[in-house]
Amino acid sequence: MSEKRVAMVSGASRGIGAAIAARLLEAGWRVSLGVRNPERLSPSAGDRLVCRYDAMDAASEKRWMEETIARFGRLDGLVLNAGIMIPKTVLEASEEDFDTTFAVNVKSPMRLAQLAWPHLEKAPAGRVVTLSSLSGKRVKSPGSSLYALSKFAVLALSHGLRQCGKESGVRATVICPSYVATDMGLALTSPDPATLTQPEDIAKIVHMVLDLPKTASISEIPVHYSVEDCY
Numbered sequence: 001m002s003e004k005r006v007a008m009v010s011g012a013s014r015g016i017g018a019a020i021a022a023r024l025l026e027a028g029w030r031v032s033l034g035v036r037n038p039e040r041l042s043p044s045a046g047d048r049l050v051c052r053y054d055a056m057d058a059a060s061e062k063r064w065m066e067e068t069i070a071r072f073g074r075l076d077g078l079v080l081n082a083g084i085m086i087p088k089t090v091l092e093a094s095e096e097d098f099d100t101t102f103a104v105n106v107k108s109p110m111r112l113a114q115l116a117w118p119h120l121e122k123a124p125a126g127r128v129v130t131l132s133s134l135s136g137k138r139v140k141s142p143g144s145s146l147y148a149l150s151k152f153a154v155l156a157l158s159h160g161l162r163q164c165g166k167e168s169g170v171r172a173t174v175i176c177p178s179y180v181a182t183d184m185g186l187a188l189t190s191p192d193p194a195t196l197t198q199p200e201d202i203a204k205i206v207h208m209v210l211d212l213p214k215t216a217s218i219s220e221i222p223v224h225y226s227v228e229d230c231y
């Protein structure tokens with residue numbers, strides 16, 4: 001078995017996920033990118049595997065896991081990054097808005113963690129890093145409240161995984177950014193993108209967390225592009 005560690009990154013086609021994949025590859029990891037449209041990315045080569053993953057299609061999660069293990073033979077890190085934001089209040093949201101938001105932001109991450117767990121337990125230092133949001137810590141506006149519901153839930157998923165890994169040494173960390181300069185972040189706010197947290201900044205944090213020993217377990221990392229009252 002190769003010594004090189006292996007990470008799976010969901011939603012690695014653009015934004016934060018693409019930055020995480022690039023950073024890990026540069027640092028010598030082997031990376032399996034889970035994306036909805038693999039044909040839009042350059043094809044798999046060397047340490048970079050591109051697989052189809054759609055959070056709305058549970059069968060694609062299983063295939064992505066199988067393809068990753070078949071290609072690399074191990075899994076050290078799972079990065080639960082893919083996510084959506086429907087800018088509706090909890091009063092406006094339809095059942096469909098709720099179901100879609102929870103399917104992508106909560107249910108699929110939970111299924112992926114379940115599939116990955118046995119492999120992470122076999123790894124010398126299995127890690128799960130989840131992208132929640134500061135909207136998973138506080139509700140800042142009416143329009144972010146549906147999204148916040150799901151981000152509170154996925155924050156709890158990460159804490160649940162952290163508890164599950166206590167004995168085996170699999171560590172789970174949740175990252176909670178404010179606005180990041182990606183398609184999602186820029187659609188929601190108007191400041192100069194250069195003043196926001198950059199996707200590469202989040203990638204640096206994820207890389208650091210994946211590298212930490214099990215004796216330096218970090219449960220949550222809130223990240224703000226400026227300074228907020230609490231965060």
Ligand SMILES: NC(=O)c1ccc[n+]([C@@H]2O[C@H](COP(=O)([O-])OP(=O)(O)OC[C@H]3O[C@@H](n4cnc5c(N)ncnc54)[C@H](OP(=O)(O)O)[C@@H]3O)[C@@H](O)[C@H]2O)c1
Binds near residue numbers: 131
């Ligand atoms: N940007 C921010 O300000 C911010 C702040 C806090 C937290 N976050 C969180 O950080 C994570 C990444 O956000 P981002 O800013 O990079 O967003 P983004 O630029 O909108 O990218 C979202 C990623 O998720 C993927 N995705 C969406 N729906 C999917 C589905 N059904 N199945 C598989 N992949 C799907 C997208 O794939 P396609 O390319 O196929 O659409 C894309 O790769 C999300 O969980 C988000 O909630 C973002």
